[in-house]
Amino acid sequence: MVEKEKDGQAQAEVQEETTSLVVPWMRAPVDVTHVDSCSLETLPSLHPRLKEALEKMGISSLFPVQVAVWHETIGPGGFERDVCVNSPTGSGKTLSYALPIVQTLSSRAVRCLRALVVLPTRDLALQVKGVFDAIAPSVGLSVGSAVGQSSIAGDIAQLIKRPKLDAGLCYDPEDITSQNLESSAVDILVATPGRLMDHINNTKGFTLEHLRYLVVDETDRLLREAYQDWLPTVLKLTQASEDGMFPSSTTPFVPSSFGSLQTIRRQSVERGFKGKPYPRLAKLALSATLTQDPSKLIQLDLHHPLFMTTGTTRYRLPEKLECLRLICETGVKPVYLVGLLKSLEGEKCIVFTSSVETTRRLCKLLNFFGDSMIKAKEYSGGLNQAVRSKELNAFRKGDIQVLISSDALARGMDVELVKNVINYDMPHYPKTFIHRAGRTARAGRAGRCFTLLGDHEVRRFSDLLKIVGNASCPVYPISSDLFDPVRAIYEPALARLEESVEPTAPRKGRQVGFKHNSRSRNWQTKRNKATAEQA
Numbered sequence: 001m002v003e004k005e006k007d008g009q010a011q012a013e014v015q016e017e018t019t020s021l022v023v024p025w026m027r028a029p030v031d032v033t034h035v036d037s038c039s040l041e042t043l044p045s046l047h048p049r050l051k052e053a054l055e056k057m058g059i060s061s062l063f064p065v066q067v068a069v070w071h072e073t074i075g076p077g078g079f080e081r082d083v084c085v086n087s088p089t090g091s092g093k094t095l096s097y098a099l100p101i102v103q104t105l106s107s108r109a110v111r112c113l114r115a116l117v118v119l120p121t122r123d124l125a126l127q128v129k130g131v132f133d134a135i136a137p138s139v140g141l142s143v144g145s146a147v148g149q150s151s152i153a154g155d156i157a158q159l160i161k162r163p164k165l166d167a168g169l170c171y172d173p174e175d176i177t178s179q180n181l182e183s184s185a186v187d188i189l190v191a192t193p194g195r196l197m198d199h200i201n202n203t204k205g206f207t208l209e210h211l212r213y214l215v216v217d218e219t220d221r222l223l224r225e226a227y228q229d230w231l232p233t234v235l236k237l238t239q240a241s242e243d244g245m246f247p248s249s250t251t252p253f254v255p256s257s258f259g260s261l262q263t264i265r266r267q268s269v270e271r272g273f274k275g276k277p278y279p280r281l282a283k284l285a286l287s288a289t290l291t292q293d294p295s296k297l298i299q300l301d302l303h304h305p306l307f308m309t310t311g312t313t314r315y316r317l318p319e320k321l322e323c324l325r326l327i328c329e330t331g332v333k334p335v336y337l338v339g340l341l342k343s344l345e346g347e348k349c350i351v352f353t354s355s356v357e358t359t360r361r362l363c364k365l366l367n368f369f370g371d372s373m374i375k376a377k378e379y380s381g382g383l384n385q386a387v388r389s390k391e392l393n394a395f396r397k398g399d400i401q402v403l404i405s406s407d408a409l410a411r412g413m414d415v416e417l418v419k420n421v422i423n424y425d426m427p428h429y430p431k432t433f434i435h436r437a438g439r440t441a442r443a444g445r446a447g448r449c450f451t452l453l454g455d456h457e458v459r460r461f462s463d464l465l466k467i468v469g470n471a472s473c474p475v476y477p478i479s480s481d482l483f484d485p486v487r488a489i490y491e492p493a494l495a496r497l498e499e500s501v502e503p504t505a506p507r508k509g510r511q512v513g514f515k516h517n518s519r520s521r522n523w524q525t526k527r528n529k530a531t532a533e534q535a
C-alpha cells in the first residue's frame, strides 16, 4: 500500500503544483501565524477536568493552531462551519481537533458513537487514539479503535455493548434480535478506512446514526485513494434526507450488506443548524500539505468551510528545522551515510529511503559495518505489523538510535527526541520532503534534515526546495577524516551483505543486483557500485 502511494502521488503532486486554481473559500484563510499560543488558565470555557488531564500530559498552553481551532469550535456558533487546517508538521494538529471534540462531548447524556476520526495507517491511528485516551476518560468519554491487522472479534468486544440477558426472565424473541439491545461502547472511534468499512458492512450494532463529528486527518493522503469508497459511504450514512430520515439499507447507494445500519436515524433536536432539526455532521480536515485540488476537496462535501493556514506560502516547514545537504561521490553513498551518522554521535535519526527493498538492504549493510554507535532497525511496509510495531517501540524507547524507513513512517508519526532526519534517497515530491523532514523539529523543538545527493540530483533538489519554501540548504561540513576509516570497512560489509542476501530469480523489469558470482573482477566492481547505489 505504501509503495503504491508513489504512483498516485506522482500525478497528484504534478497536478497540484502546476494548478493555480484555488477554490474561493481558500482565498481568504485564517492565518494561524497571527494567533498566539494561549495558557490553559486563560483558555475560555476549558473544562477543569480537561485542564487537569492536559497538565498531566505536560501541556501548560495551547499552540496557535489549537487556539485557532478552539475559538472556531467552542462557544456560541461553534462547529457551525467545517474546518480545513493546513499547518506544518509537528504544530499540534491532533490536539487541535481532539480537545474541542472531547470538550463538546463531555456534556453528552447517553453513550453512542458521536465522533469518528479516520487516519490512513494503523500506527498513526493508534498514536491518535493515545491522545484521545489521555484526555477523554477525564470527562467520562470512552475511546475505541478499529484498525487493520488486529482481531476483529477484539474490536467488536471493545466497540459494541451486548445486553446481558437474565436467565430467569422470558424475552420476546423479536426484542432479542432487534438492534436496540446493542449499543455503542464508545463515544469516539479512531479508525483506518478498511477496518471501518468492515464494521459498517458486517458488525451488528455498529452504527453511525448518531455521528456528529468526522475528522479526516492526513486529508490529502486519505483522499488520494478511495479505500472501498469509505468517504462517500460515511457521508451517505450520516446525511439526512429531506424528510429528516437517514438512509436505510434500501437506499440504492448503500451496499445491501449494511446490516448494522438498518436502524433509521431519527430526527433529533440535540443540535440544529439553519433551522434544521437534525444535527449536521461537522467535519474537520487536516494536513501539513492540505490539498487545494477542487476535485479532491469536493469529495468532503464541506459545509461553509473555513480554511486555516500558516503564512502565505503553499507549504511551510517547521520554524526550527535546519536543512543541509551532502554531495556524495558516485558508488559509495553508504560510506557518506555512515560518516554522517558517526558525526551525529548517537543522536536519534530516521533515515528515509525510496523503497522497501532499499530499506531492507541498507539496514543490513549498516549493521555489517559493526559500529556499536550505529544500531539500525528497519521500518517498512515489507515487514509484518507485529515486527513493525516492535521496531517502532524500540525506537521510541531509545533502544535503537537509527531507524531506516521507507515512506511508511513519513506521515504523521510522532517519535520523541528525533533530532535528525536523513534523506538517503532524495524525495521525489515536495510533499514527501515536507512529511519526511517533519519527523523532527516537532512541537517547536530544533531538528535537522540532511539530504544525500549525487551530482546529477543537485539541480532537481534545488527546484524541490523552492517549492517547499526553503531557499537555504547549505552543504553540511563534515571532515574527510570521518570517511576514511569507514571506506576501509565498506567493501567487507558490502561483501557480507551480498552473501547474506538470498539469490532471487531476476524478474522482467526488476533490478536484482545482489547475486554474487565469480565472473571477472571488473564485473564485480561494477556490480558493487550498482549495489552501493541501490543499498
Ligand SMILES: Nc1ncnc2c1ncn2[C@@H]1O[C@H](COP(=O)(O)OP(=O)(O)OP(=O)(O)O)[C@@H](O)[C@H]1O
Binding pocket: 058, 059, 060, 061, 062, 063, 066, 087, 088, 089, 090, 091, 092, 093, 094, 095, 287, 288, 411, 412, 413, 414, 438, 442, 443
Ligand atoms: N500544546 C502543546 N504543548 C506541548 N506539546 C504539544 C502541544 N500540543 C501538541 N504537543 C506535542 O507536539 C507534538 C506534535 O503534535 P502532533 O503530532 O499533533 O503534530 P501534527 O501537527 O499532527 O504533525 P504531523 O503533521 O506531522 O502529523 C506531539 O509530540 C505532541 O505531544
